[in-house]
Amino acid sequence: MQFDPKGFIDISKELQAGNTEAHYRSIINRSYYGVFGHIRNKLGLKVFDTSVHQETYKTLLNSVSIPHRKAAKKLEALFKKRKDADYNHKVEIKKFICEGCITDAEEIIRLFESE
Amino acid sequence: MYNNTNTSTSQLDLTSISGNNVYYLTNNDQVKVVEHKEMSVLEAGHLLSIELKRQKIRSELEGLFLFKTKNNELDFLASHQDLRQLLPSIGDFFKKQFVEEMSFCLELMDEESNWQTLFINIGVSSSVNWQEANELVDSFFDNMFDLYPRVAEKLNIDFVANAI
Numbered sequence: 001m002q003f004d005p006k007g008f009i010d011i012s013k014e015l016q017a018g019n020t021e022a023h024y025r026s027i028i029n030r031s032y033y034g035v036f037g038h039i040r041n042k043l044g045l046k047v048f049d050t051s052v053h054q055e056t057y058k059t060l061l062n063s064v065s066i067p068h069r070k071a072a073k074k075l076e077a078l079f080k081k082r083k084d085a086d087y088n089h090k091v092e093i094k095k096f097i098c099e100g101c102i103t104d105a106e107e108i109i110r111l112f113e114s115e
Numbered sequence: 116m117y118n119n120t121n122t123s124t125s126q127l128d129l130t131s132i133s134g135n136n137v138y139y140l141t142n143n144d145q146v147k148v149v150e151h152k153e154m155s156v157l158e159a160g161h162l163l164s165i166e167l168k169r170q171k172i173r174s175e176l177e178g179l180f181l182f183k184t185k186n187n188e189l190d191f192l193a194s195h196q197d198l199r200q201l202l203p204s205i206g207d208f209f210k211k212q213f214v215e216e217m218s219f220c221l222e223l224m225d226e227e228s229n230w231q232t233l234f235i236n237i238g239v240s241s242s243v244n245w246q247e248a249n250e251l252v253d254s255f256f257d258n259m260f261d262l263y264p265r266v267a268e269k270l271n272i273d274f275v276a277n278a279i
Contacts, residue, residue: 054230061268069267070256076232077273080224094276096241103245 005037009105016098025085027098031105032082035075039112053079060112071111078104168193175199176221179206183222183236191223191233198233198266205270209237212251218277233270238277248274 012030015023040056047055057079060072081101085093154162169189173182180202182188192199209219218238225231239248252272259267 051227051230054226057230066257066260069260070253073256073267073271074252076224076271077234080234080271080273092276094241096243097274097276100243100245100248100274103249107249 002041005034005041006109008034008037009102009109010034012098012102012105016102019095021093024093024095024098028078028081028085028093028101031098031101032078035078035105035108038109039071039075042112065115067111067114071108074104074108074111078108165190165193172199175203176206179203179210179219180235181218181220183220187223187225188221188233191231195233195269197263198269201263201266205235208255209235213237215240220275222273224271231269234273235270236273236275239274240277243274 008030012027012034015027015030017023036053036056039060040052043056043059045052045055045059057072057076060068060075063069063072078101081097084091169186172189172192192202206219210217218236220236220238222234222236223231224234255272256267259270
């Protein structure tokens with residue numbers, strides 16, 4: 001049975017038990033990859049000459065479905081947060097922002113699967 | 116246009132436009148070239164027009180938005196007129212949505228040449244209700260996709276920890 005990356009969102013919830021910035025950054029990372037991987041697999045994207053992150057976002061954004069387009073916007077915002085969490089170590093990550101990322105990840109999946 | 120006399124200077128420091136040339140905008144909007152070593156008048160004029168455009172956009176959005184970087188967001192807006200025209204109304208809209216003082220900062224996400232998005236970073240505190248925040252963004256994009264779909268593609272909203 002194929003692994004569903006959506007399970008990473010459950011891991012991000014478990015990481016909420018931790019109280020270090022490493023936990024917070026990991027929560028954001030797992031939230032993003034959970035929703036991104038789930039949607040990429042469902043869309044069946046095969047990307048060779050561009051970023052698969054960009055292709056997933058653009059595919060949703062170019063959809064005729066408004067919920068999918070809104071999912072695109074939320075996915076893009078979560079992508080930006082994930083990049084900051086992974087690479088921008090100068091800015092402190094707050095715990096309440098992580099909670100928002102988990103909420104966003106679940107909302108993106110709800111929007112994606114509503115059509 | 117160019118005025119090499121020793122007029123009093125103020126308002127806008129244009130020193131960033133060249134390492135070898137120092138320009139100032141005078142009170143009557145004339146440019147005083149303090150030092151000019153290598154740049155041609157055409158080059159200087161071109162760079163000056165870019166800087167004046169940045170200054171104009173900055174003044175249009177004054178009091179509504181901060182800018183993440185000195186020029187990236189301004190240059191993006193300079194090349195996306197539709198977004199530039201709508202942004203003051205969008206700024207007013209978001210300011211009216213929040214009772215407490217919030218910061219609104221523009222940040223250009225520049226991943227690749229064909230993936231550039233201007234983010235409105237809304238500074239929130241730990242008391243933020245994420246469900247309400249999501250509903251606000253949903254409502255905003257419902258309207259944007261309906262009324263301004265091309266602008267909606269270039270714009271996004273993010274909630275960040277408030278720096279205020």
